[in-house]
Amino acid sequence: MNPCTFFKCLADETRLKSLLLIVQVGETCVCDLMEALDLDQPKTSRHLAQLRRCGILIDERRGKWVFYKLNPDLPQWASDVIVNAAEHNADYISAALQKLVASQSSSISCC
Numbered sequence: 001m002n003p004c005t006f007f008k009c010l011a012d013e014t015r016l017k018s019l020l021l022i023v024q025v026g027e028t029c030v031c032d033l034m035e036a037l038d039l040d041q042p043k044t045s046r047h048l049a050q051l052r053r054c055g056i057l058i059d060e061r062r063g064k065w066v067f068y069k070l071n072p073d074l075p076q077w078a079s080d081v082i083v084n085a086a087e088h089n090a091d092y093i094s095a096a097l098q099k100l101v102a103s104q105s106s107s108i109s110c111c
Contacts, residue, residue: 001054009051014044018051019051035102
């Protein structure tokens with residue numbers, strides 16, 4: 001993975017927040033990220049697709065929903081950057097993380 005491409009992919013706030021949230025919960029679907037970030041489905045999916053094209057995320061379709069998680073084949077340096085950013089910037093994602101966890105545990109979850 002090219003470091004320049006990697007950091008360009010993370011330079012957008014929506015992509016960065018989405019990624020940090022996914023790292024915190026392990027895996028999530030588009031609908032829960034939409035709820036957490038207060039975004040519509042096309043915008044959320046577009047940003048997640050960009051992270052997938054960069055090789056940072058992998059996806060799995062389950063019915064009509066797509067679930068995303070960190071690519072286990074990322075180079076160690078890239079994985080370390082992402083995990084450290086998530087662990088050391090809790091205040092940056094705390095409100096969105098609370099919404100995400102609530103959406104995932106909701107009995108009326110859309111997934």
